[in-house]
Amino acid sequence: MISDDEFITHKDVPGPTKEEIRCLVMCKSKVSPEDIVVDICCGTGGLTLEFAKRSRLVYAVDKNLDALNTTEKNLKKHKLDKKVQLIHSDALEALRNIETFDILMIGGSGGDLPLLIEEGYQKLTQNGKIIVTSILLETPVEAVQTMKKLQMDIDIVDVSISKGRVMKRGTMMLARNPITIVTGKKN
Numbered sequence: 193m194i195s196d197d198e199f200i201t202h203k204d205v206p207g208p209t210k211e212e213i214r215c216l217v218m219c220k221s222k223v224s225p226e227d228i229v230v231d232i233c234c235g236t237g238g239l240t241l242e243f244a245k246r247s248r249l250v251y252a253v254d255k256n257l258d259a260l261n262t263t264e265k266n267l268k269k270h271k272l273d274k275k276v277q278l279i280h281s282d283a284l285e286a287l288r289n290i291e292t293f294d295i296l297m298i299g300g301s302g303g304d305l306p307l308l309i310e311e312g313y314q315k316l317t318q319n320g321k322i323i324v325t326s327i328l329l330e331t332p333v334e335a336v337q338t339m340k341k342l343q344m345d346i347d348i349v350d351v352s353i354s355k356g357r358v359m360k361r362g363t364m365m366l367a368r369n370p371i372t373i374v375t376g377k378k379n
């Protein structure tokens with residue numbers, strides 16, 4: 193796993209998905225070296241880079257050019273740029289133009305989540321997975337409702353991570369936002 197402080201960041205782009213959450217996403221995705229992955233809403237590239245290390249090809253999509261440029265810088269820094277195709281586009285439009293894939297990662301939806309899941313499902317290979325990570329309460333509910341309609345196998349994990357800061361007097365545990373990870377597998 194790449195440490196959080198090894199990512200180049202940009203003031204107008206949300207930082208990378210935290211290392212411990214990336215770890216869980218990789219575990220839930222069961223990504224393999226043959227897989228094609230689509231990471232929509234790639235942001236700083238936190239998940240794009242982890243998938244690139246473990247798969248055949250990643251399509252990284254973001255509508256914000258600063259985000260794509262930041263992802264590109266991080267890919268170059270970690271020598272993973274050959275594995276990734278960057279797409280500057282709205283998520284739904286990008287999905288409509290990609291033929292097929294094994295894993296669809298949705299790390300932000302801009303309000304189109306059910307549509308994204310439905311469109312992604314059509315292109316997903318047998319046993320392929322759609323993963324949704326969220327800090328909002330409503331997003332996992334929307335994801336589960338849509339995946340249920342599509343008769344996917346659904347796994348839901350909600351994690352609250354605290355990181356320890358070692359100080360002179362002792363160690364202070366600092367809480368981070370709870371994150372929900374919803375994974376749907378196509379039957």
Ligand SMILES: C[S@@+](CC[C@H](N)C(=O)[O-])C[C@H]1O[C@@H](n2cnc3c(N)ncnc32)[C@H](O)[C@@H]1O
Pocket residue numbers: 205206207208209232233234235236237238239240253254255256259281282283284299300301302
């Ligand atoms: C929280 S960040 C993703 C962080 C990323 N997973 C990482 O680990 O670095 C969300 C990103 O989603 C992008 N985004 C939001 N709605 C979008 C949409 N409809 N189409 C494409 N990108 C979108 C934003 O521009 C932003 O860069």
